[in-house]
Amino acid sequence: MRCARAGWYGLIAPARLPNDVLAKLSAAVSRGAHMTEIKATFFEQGIEPQATTSARFAQLIRREIERGTTLTKSAGITPNRKK
Numbered sequence: 001m002r003c004a005r006a007g008w009y010g011l012i013a014p015a016r017l018p019n020d021v022l023a024k025l026s027a028a029v030s031r032g033a034h035m036t037e038i039k040a041t042f043f044e045q046g047i048e049p050q051a052t053t054s055a056r057f058a059q060l061i062r063r064e065i066e067r068g069t070t071l072t073k074s075a076g077i078t079p080n081r082k083k
Helices: 019-033 036-044 054-074
Strands: none
Touching: 019 036
């Protein structure tokens, strides 16, 4: 079986964070991710910053969980539960 995976980083806020606070946080992170100095630091580490909305990031997380679950099940990987 072939499996291509890519790593990602993101900022996760508490559930039910007020929309106005989320909007401010999102805008600040987006501004920072587009600053020349910060982008250069990311690129030096092989990271390509990509800003997105909180809804799309939530979709990405759900998709990644589904992919990981499918992959581990198809590979027969199970948790090692210690008693």
